[in-house]
Amino acid sequence: MTDIAKNAPSPAWSLLSHNAAQLFYRLLAALLICIVLSVLSDAFLSLGNILNVLRQASLTFFIASGLTLVVLTAGLDLSVGANVALSACLAGTVIHQTGSPTLGILAGLLTGGTVGLMNGVMVTAMRIPSFIATYGMLWVLNGVTYWYMAGETIHGFPAGFRQIGSGYFLGLPIPVYLLLVFLAIGTAFAQRTVWGQEIYAIGANPVAARLSGIPVNCRLLLVYTVSGTMAGLASIIFLSRLNSAEADIGESLTLPAIAAVLIGGTSLFGGVGTIFGTFVGALILTLVLNGMNLLSINANWQPLVTGIIVIIAVWLDMRTRRSAP
Amino acid sequence: MSDLAIAAPLRAVQRLPGVAVVLVLLIALFGAIAPGFLSAANLSNVLVQSTILTMLALPMTLIIMTEGIDLSMGAVLTLTSLCVAIVSLATKSMLLGLGAAVLVGTAFGLANGLLVAIAKIPPFVATLATLGMAQGLSLIVSDGQSVVGIPHSVRDVYSAQLLGIPVPILMGVASYGLFHALLYHTRFGTYVFALGGNRDALRYAGLSPTRLLIAVYAIGGLMAGVAGLLMTARMNSGHPTAGLGMEFDAIAAVAVGGTSFERGNGWLLGTLLGVLAVGVLRNGLNLISLPSSVQVASVGVLVIAAMFLDGLRSRA
């Protein structure tokens, strides 16, 4: 998916400043939605609602942040939702059977990471395009989860474990802290480490990256494993927040996560985008849903409204970016 | 199946792609162990069941060749299927229903094309948004309910036969023939190849990639409209969620069929084989009654296996 001419390698500093300008406009779009909503609904601008939106955005963000790295390498991971479902069900079972949340968390992260690694192997060693490899993986994971769960629900977890998803610390929900931590780690990793820059380079031009000595396959394996592990993390947050899991929880998570990455300005052609942009993308999607609930928009109209707002947000962003100096 | 042999050019045989191997293996396997699999009634079953997906996967092949994607196709199919139901219910005319569906489908295709080619919104995002719009409109026009009581002329489209062959199969074959001719024997087809592989060449030749791109997406919408007729005929009703998710089946068929997501390599026959491979797999597994969860996983394994075989071949 890479066009060599389009993505000529650029020095790191110009990449950063370019991204900063993009982000500014994207934040502007989010801000615009906020202003409209605060005029339409007085409940919107309350501290409670802002924390509420942030906490809701966190789950999408966890999945989408790992996915961002994959998309930066010009790949895609369609299996993230199914991965969340399987990881949540396995983690839940482990907690139930061992009584140990720690082991459960490990099981969730490990399952997620292993699935991610398998995606990575398919993409690198078996050379299957990521889109299709992870689509196949989606079906395989669904089959395994359906078989494993046999229509049952796993529910009821220890109070300590529940704190991760639903607890507060100093007045802020714990998932919001996790969100900030992973936003910081993700951004630092992508922008400030050699590995991060190598991932950009692979996405921008895999041939050049290979020629310049970057171990492309190793980095790709890493990226898919990270994406899977983040899905595992999301499954833990899901479990501890919802107190239960069943086989179909992942279905509705994948497309919003991908949408968050793309609305956040990461290009499917690779090499362009930031974790922070993805955060803003997740925020925009959450704001739209939050707004529609606050305003009690008729359920029949909600998909249409979401579609239109996504288009307007992306289009405005593209226009402002093009006219920017 | 004889049309395949005629249509397949010699080079296709030389390529021996993963999907063909998988399809032959599946047919041999189910022929051996699934009772009734090789009966004429069942084979015609598989073909009829595959027609709607074929009609989506063919234009999807062209779209993917332009390095694009159309995620809205399933939702647009749902909407056009409702159009057929609502319009034919109101006018008692199947043709008016089809006309409305084709119109609405093409309008959505055009909208996708405009968003991608003119507004320069990445196809994935643009069609994800139109997916939401088509889905929303489906709910709004149907008020979330099934539309029933449509004239018999609509359902006859699905059950009728011509010269002993079910009409849907004929429509599928005709669609394939048209797309094959369009892609391999017209200048438009050559441009489509260029759109994916070599857009600059098009510009040098004084052609507008923008208009070509819009046309490709519009064809996708148009086909979703025609497929909408089959969908409604099949259910003898319109339903606001009927086609959701079919875009991914279509995309998988295209990919399994050997069309690559990079650089405009398209293979139309492969797409058809991809559709049939998934159809045969599901049909065969139903006949031997494997647990449903195994069926779900098998679809994934098939997709991965076909791509893996392809990868082996290209390395050899």
Add this chain to the structure above:
Amino acid sequence: MKHRTSRSLALALVIAAAATQAHADGETIAVFTKNQTNPFFQTVRVGADNMAKSLNAKILHYIPTKPDSIPEQLSQIEDVVVKKPSAIVFIPVDYKAMVPGVEKINDAKIPVVNITDRSAGGKFVSFIGADDYSLGLETGRFLLKTLGGKGNVVIIEGVKGSLTNVDRVRGFNDALKENPGVKLLASQPGNYQRLQALQVMENLMQSNAQIDGVLAANDAMAVGAIEALDGANRKAQVIGINGTKEAVDAIKSGKLLASGDYNGFAQGCLGTMMAIRSLRGEPVIGEIVLKPTVITKDNYQPFDLSLEQRTCPSFDDASKLSAK
């Protein structure tokens, strides 16, 4: 190459084993359910399996790989008609869209029993089900009675366009009409998903300072709404539908007020029973509409049993049920 051969061989063996297994003696009954993820349909399947075991028949389950997919269930019907099972027990994923499929079964002269959702057309040996409308109505009424006929409530809807959702929400709304003192603040979609219901509830709590009752169109969403309420330290009476194990546990602990149930287990049992009886030339009951049960703190005990411990109703029980 060696790898691939051995792998295909293994696959062939597995499939061949399954294929021979499918041809056990006794009648084969094909059971169609809507999806593999909703616990309700699992109770139906276990009920069908139980009954078939006691009558020495063989059950084959057909479930769309994509939950509630209309085209896929139509394809499965076409495939099953080729396979010709002795009889079919059928839940349509959509009661109107699946009529052409039922007609195909009729044309193939395979006896078919309709359970759960009543098909809009086709010929059936028997219908065993409940209606979602009265389920929504009864469960809704119970909530509104508990609230004393006043207060603010919200509805969390299921998947837009699905029959179960249309009827349940219609039942909720009619229960609300009987209680003019209750104010409906909002009716928003949670798509039968617990996460979405949780988020919808969190959002609705922001714009509504006082919510006294929540009517959720299934149990997963009801439990999601409860988590949202707990998270905000707010209290409201919540009802769900389906009578899942999770809901019964929540009722036991006092978190959930009630769950409407139409006994999927009994539907699976009785549907299979009628199918086999008709094959064996024994009398069948043409229609059983199970009364909806509102599971509450006072009557949850029989629903607290695991599925394996439950026993199918007998034919005599069934005759009594139909009299209601």
